[in-house]
Amino acid sequence: MKVAIVGLGLIGGSIAIDLQAASFATELCGVETNAEHVQQARSRGFCDSIAPLAEALAGADLVILCLPVDSLLNVLPSVLDQVSAQTTVTDMGSTKSALCERLKNHPRRQQYVAAHPMAGTEYSGPLAAKRGLFQNRTTVICESELSGALHLRRVDALFDALGLRKVFMSAKDHDLHAAYISHLSHISSFVLANTVLDKEKDVSAIFDLAGGGFESTVRLAKSSPEMWNPIFAQNRDNILQALNAYLEHLTVFRDSLVAQKAPATYALMKNANSISRVLQTLSLKSAGSSTAKPGRPS
Amino acid sequence: MKVAIVGLGLIGGSIAIDLQAASFATELCGVETNAEHVQQARSRGFCDSIAPLAEALAGADLVILCLPVDSLLNVLPSVLDQVSAQTTVTDMGSTKSALCERLKNHPRRQQYVAAHPMAGTEYSGPLAAKRGLFQNRTTVICESELSGALHLRRVDALFDALGLRKVFMSAKDHDLHAAYISHLSHISSFVLANTVLDKEKDVSAIFDLAGGGFESTVRLAKSSPEMWNPIFAQNRDNILQALNAYLEHLTVFRDSLVAQKAPATYALMKNANSISRVLQTLSLKSAGSSTAKPGRPS
Numbered sequence: 001m002k003v004a005i006v007g008l009g010l011i012g013g014s015i016a017i018d019l020q021a022a023s024f025a026t027e028l029c030g031v032e033t034n035a036e037h038v039q040q041a042r043s044r045g046f047c048d049s050i051a052p053l054a055e056a057l058a059g060a061d062l063v064i065l066c067l068p069v070d071s072l073l074n075v076l077p078s079v080l081d082q083v084s085a086q087t088t089v090t091d092m093g094s095t096k097s098a099l100c101e102r103l104k105n106h107p108r109r110q111q112y113v114a115a116h117p118m119a120g121t122e123y124s125g126p127l128a129a130k131r132g133l134f135q136n137r138t139t140v141i142c143e144s145e146l147s148g149a150l151h152l153r154r155v156d157a158l159f160d161a162l163g164l165r166k167v168f169m170s171a172k173d174h175d176l177h178a179a180y181i182s183h184l185s186h187i188s189s190f191v192l193a194n195t196v197l198d199k200e201k202d203v204s205a206i207f208d209l210a211g212g213g214f215e216s217t218v219r220l221a222k223s224s225p226e227m228w229n230p231i232f233a234q235n236r237d238n239i240l241q242a243l244n245a246y247l248e249h250l251t252v253f254r255d256s257l258v259a260q261k262a263p264a265t266y267a268l269m270k271n272a273n274s275i276s277r278v279l280q281t282l283s284l285k286s287a288g289s290s291t292a293k294p295g296r297p298s
Numbered sequence: 299m300k301v302a303i304v305g306l307g308l309i310g311g312s313i314a315i316d317l318q319a320a321s322f323a324t325e326l327c328g329v330e331t332n333a334e335h336v337q338q339a340r341s342r343g344f345c346d347s348i349a350p351l352a353e354a355l356a357g358a359d360l361v362i363l364c365l366p367v368d369s370l371l372n373v374l375p376s377v378l379d380q381v382s383a384q385t386t387v388t389d390m391g392s393t394k395s396a397l398c399e400r401l402k403n404h405p406r407r408q409q410y411v412a413a414h415p416m417a418g419t420e421y422s423g424p425l426a427a428k429r430g431l432f433q434n435r436t437t438v439i440c441e442s443e444l445s446g447a448l449h450l451r452r453v454d455a456l457f458d459a460l461g462l463r464k465v466f467m468s469a470k471d472h473d474l475h476a477a478y479i480s481h482l483s484h485i486s487s488f489v490l491a492n493t494v495l496d497k498e499k500d501v502s503a504i505f506d507l508a509g510g511g512f513e514s515t516v517r518l519a520k521s522s523p524e525m526w527n528p529i530f531a532q533n534r535d536n537i538l539q540a541l542n543a544y545l546e547h548l549t550v551f552r553d554s555l556v557a558q559k560a561p562a563t564y565a566l567m568k569n570a571n572s573i574s575r576v577l578q579t580l581s582l583k584s585a586g587s588s589t590a591k592p593g594r595p596s
Contacts, residue, residue, distance in 0.1 A: 167506045184494075195478070213480060214480060225564045229560050236555055254545070260534070262531060270523050271491075279513055
């Protein structure tokens with residue numbers, strides 16, 4: 001099977017590393033337009049070859065697009081136009097509604113599988129790629145009823161090779177949940193960093209005090225604006241809903257402090273503690289080695 | 299040197315483990331009022347003995363109070379009253395102004411060294427204690443000009459044994475910085491958890507989507523309300539300043555999304571990226587093995 005990976009940054013590079021380790025492809029061809037990234041991808045040996053897009057697509061059985069979500073809106077329809085009638089095309093973008101909407105009337109829609117692996121780090125580019133990035137994480141597959149059986153099977157095999165569990169939902173549901181569970185975390189980190197940096201203008205001593213708690217809470221503030229701005233644009237309504245909910249909850253917490261209502265503040269923290277359930281569920285799943293059974297969802 | 303550790307939770311237990319490993323004390327005596335914690339501390343072998351407070355204080359050269367900050371307000375003056383005229387008393391509390399204010403006219407004020415090691419985890423209790431918790435972290439020492447030379451030297455040796463770097467500042471400055479760099483991170487996590495849990499009432503699928511980013515941002519939401527409520531009460535004014543600043547920065551970010559001003563959103567994220575400086579500084583310091591030179595600050 002010839003596999004083409006378009007975009008060799010954190011996600012594309014990490015996929016390449018895992019597919020090589022799994023001997024998944026008979027030919028693994030990469031596409032990358034950033035000259036510095038080409039050099040880095042070559043030095044890390046991500047693919048058998050790095051080629052122009054048309055060359056990579058020629059004869060490809062599976063094309064994996066790992067591009068920012070604004071690029072995907074243009075590149076994905078064009079790739080579908082160029083590939084053969086048997087080629088499977090999938091993407092790893094963090095928003096799904098705009099893309100699925102764009103493709104819904106494409107004559108080759110059934111060759112496309114819309115996906116989003118919930119994995120990543122705050123770093124980007126080929127040097128950030130790492131083996132096992134997706135292991136025991138979850139990938140969402142959207143609108144699978146619009147994808148052909150052959151193409152779902154191929155993407156299924158891809159995700160098995162990467163160690164990803166699969167969940168199925170509508171693009172609309174995906175974007176709403178992603179806003180709360182992923183996009184909001186990024187905003188809370190970006191803004192926490194800005195709040196502290198704003199204060200730090202006056203006092204550099206603050207650097208000395210930053211401990212492990214601050215470090216983990218603010219980690220995502222290092223994320224790439226180039227990647228996140230298009231996500232915010234495409235998922236704006238859901239993100240605003242989540243952000244407004246966050247502002248409301250923050251105001252409730254603030255007001256309990258203002259009113260010195262210790263029992264109310266206590267209750268808010270006690271409620272927050274139950275997030276342990278989510279994190280334990282996550283860690284139990286990560287500890288397990290098996291992924292969900294492949295197959296067409298009901 | 300006889301050392302007494304009062305409170306054998308995460309902080310007291312971790313200190314005990316490190317002091318044992320460093321053979322710091324000739325006698326290490328613990329005090330703990332929670333019966334379950336006594337059992338856990340015994341089973342982990344934290345101290346040579348666990349004794350009632352009066353017995354632990356008798357003949358102690360150094361007393362380390364590792365209690366919630368509301369308990370410290372009562373226990374610390376009473377401990378100073380009970381110890382000998384040569385005993386050093388220090389505390390590891392997360393707020394310093396209220397405590398220093400309470401003790402400023404105590405006849406034995408010079409036997410007290412006010413400290414706060416910027417280290418911890420989201421867990422609490424003896425079972426959460428771990429070796430090396432303080433290694434290459436920073437401790438703040440407040441109002442050192444009010445502490446006697448002997449007592450500063452002893453606490454200095456203690457922090458060297460724990461691997462803590464020392465910085466010196468006023469209690470007022472400490473509490474302001476701690477509000478931004480530590481207390482605000484906890485609130486942002488508590489509230490992020492509440493926002494997601496509130497949404498999750500409708501949709502349990504959200505659990506499947508939580509990835510590494512969410513996990514790290516929300517980690518502190520597991521922290522103990524019993525410990526944090528007194529911190530919020532004692533450092534309320536500074537925390538409200540920090541929280542209001544955070545709310546303002548969040549509103550600026552939200553408004554840039556509402557207005558679809560992508561360059562403004564981009565600039566906010568780019569600014570946040572410079573938090574890397576802080577985190578790199580931290581990680582460079584953590585990589586180094588030497589602590590700041592001991593000695594009385596200027």
